[in-house]
Each structure stands twice: as C-alpha cells, then as structure tokens.
Amino acid sequence: IIGGENSLRGGWPWQAAVRLRGSQADGRLVCGATLISSCWILTSAHCFKRYGNSTGLYKVRVGDYHSLVPEEYEEEYAVEKIVLHPRYHADSNDYDLALLRVSGHRAHRGVTGQCVTLSRSVLPACLPVRREKVPKGIANCYITGWGDTGRAYSKTLQQASISVLSKRQCEQRYSEQFTNRMLCAGSSHDAQRVDSCRGDSGGPLVCERPSGSWVVYGVTSWGHACRLQEAPGVYTKVSAFVPWIKKVIGQ
Ligand code: 4AZ
Numbered sequence: 001i002i003g004g005e006n007s008l009r010g011g012w013p014w015q016a017a018v019r020l021r022g023s024q025a026d027g028r029l030v031c032g033a034t035l036i037s038s039c040w041i042l043t044s045a046h047c048f049k050r051y052g053n054s055t056g057l058y059k060v061r062v063g064d065y066h067s068l069v070p071e072e073y074e075e076e077y078a079v080e081k082i083v084l085h086p087r088y089h090a091d092s093n094d095y096d097l098a099l100l101r102v103s104g105h106r107a108h109r110g111v112t113g114q115c116v117t118l119s120r121s122v123l124p125a126c127l128p129v130r131r132e133k134v135p136k137g138i139a140n141c142y143i144t145g146w147g148d149t150g151r152a153y154s155k156t157l158q159q160a161s162i163s164v165l166s167k168r169q170c171e172q173r174y175s176e177q178f179t180n181r182m183l184c185a186g187s188s189h190d191a192q193r194v195d196s197c198r199g200d201s202g203g204p205l206v207c208e209r210p211s212g213s214w215v216v217y218g219v220t221s222w223g224h225a226c227r228l229q230e231a232p233g234v235y236t237k238v239s240a241f242v243p244w245i246k247k248v249i250g251q
Contacts, residue, residue: 001143002150002227003194004160009065010073010121012144014216015157016041017067018100018202020051021059021078029153032145032203033100034216035062035124039115040249043202044219044236045088045098055079060102063122066156067146073121077102083248085241094179096221096236098202099248125206125216127246128239134164134183134207134217141185141207143220143233147199150227160194162205163187164217165232173230181240183218186232196233197226205235 016033031047041060051057063073080103087095104115116122144159162185170184185205187193205218218235225231
C-alpha cells in the first residue's frame with residue numbers, strides 16, 4: 001500500500017496472506033487474500049501465475065499484523081484446494097479471481113465444521129449481494145496489505161482510505177482493458193496519494209455498509225503503475241461473481 005498508515009492489530013480480521021511453504025523461500029509473501037468463511041479465502045487468480053497452482057506450494061496465514069513477529073491470534077493453514085475462475089486466462093486481467101479452501105485439522109472440523117478457528121481477530125468479511133453497487137458518496141472504503149509502500153514491502157499491515165471511481169472515469173483511463181468484472185479506485189481529488197501496489201494483489205477492498213457490516217467489494221488486481229493519478233488501481237468486482245463464489249463454496 002502506498003500512502004497508507006499502520007492498521008490496528010486485529011482491525012481487519014478478514015485479512016489473510018498467501019505465502020510460500022517449503023525449504024527454499026518459506027513464508028515469502030505471494031499475495032493478500034480475504035477470509036470469506038471459516039474454510040474459504042478469496043484472492044486473485046494471477047497470484048498463481050508465477051509459481052503455479054499446486055496446493056503444496058502455499059500456506060495461508062490469518063490473524064497477522066507484523067509479518068515477522070508471532071502474535072496471539074496468528075495461525076497458518078495448509079491449502080486443500082485452489083479454484084481459479086474458469087474464464088481467467090493468464091494473458092488477460094479479466095476474471096481475476098480465485099478461491100482457496102484451507103484445510104483445518106480434520107478431527108477439529110468433525111466437531112465444529114470449521115477450518116480456520118474464528119476469534120475476535122479472525123473473522124470473515126461479508127460478500128456483496130449479487131450486482132450490489134458500492135454505496136455512492138457515503139461509502140467508507142479501505143484497501144489493506146503488506147505490499148510495496150514505495151520503498152519496500154511493509155512489515156506491518158497497512159491500510160488506506162480510498163474512493164471507488166465511476167465506470168466512466170475508469171474507462172477513460174483504461175479504455176477496453178476495463179471490463180464489467182472490474183472496479184477502479186483512487187483518491188477522489190487532487191494528486192493521487194494512495195494506491196495498492198506489488199504484494200497487495202489478491203487482498204481486499206472493503207467498504208462499510210450503512211448497517212455497519214464490512215463488505216469485500218474488490219480484490220486487488222492490477223494497474224499501470226502505483227500511485228499515478230492517471231492510473232487508478234484496478235480491482236476485481238466481487239459483486240459480479242457472487243453466484244460463482246456461492247456455487248464453489250457450497251452455500
Ligand atoms: C501488482 O503488481 C499491482 N496500483 C497491484 C496493484 C496495482 C498495480 C500493480 C495498482 O500486483
């Protein structure tokens with residue numbers, strides 16, 4: 001996140017991270033992600049372009065704030081399944097969405113039906129309803145992640161307040177590369193001060209509903225650069241995928 005600030009510990013309890021597992025680069029950040037139920041996290045499909053989509057390469061960390069300091073609610077889980085959106089192709093940014101099923105301890109799941117142990121600091125975000133629009137004007141929206149701050153990846157989870165821009169503004173900048181499966185977001189006025197960047201991909205763009213619930217409207221996906229006023233960050237529009245997500249996660 002560029003132009004953000006330290007979040008509060010436990011402040012974004014659905015924030016997850018996909019990290020490498022194994023002897024070589026154990027723990028290296030691959031992408032951000034969002035917990036959407038006890039067993040499923042939402043991330044972007046392009047996260048699996050570099051290392052491939054075999055489950056054994058990855059683990060999911062939840063409840064984290066400082067990436068190098070073990071914390072009370074932090075836990076890691078193996079990945080049981082990686083489901084890329086069937087219309088995603090590695091040569092395009094369209095349909096940039098993936099679902100990961102995390103594997104809990106089977107005995108534990110047998111009793112509770114849970115995979116990830118939910119707590120005050122580990123909770124799923126709400127999904128939008130099908131075709132739900134980001135509430136205009138009043139929306140309190142944030143992007144979060146451990147990605148590039150302009151100098152280096154962040155050790156602490158960063159947050160930045162951001163505005164979802166109109167379709168017309170996004171199309172003006174990205175023309176036909178911008179599709180109905182995307183949102184774009186930036187600062188609403190003046191020079192752009194905040195943006196997502198490398199390492200934030202896959203993570204959430206959440207907004208608060210008037211009722212106080214937090215909804216994952218976007219998944220950090222791509223952009224022509226970071227923090228260019230003319231190049232707002234592009235996010236996968238979650239509300240366009242609600243039937244697919246529900247079908248995969250089975251509810
Ligand atoms: C990336 O490389 C990336 N400013 C993520 C977000 C944006 C650009 C690039 C948007 O993962």
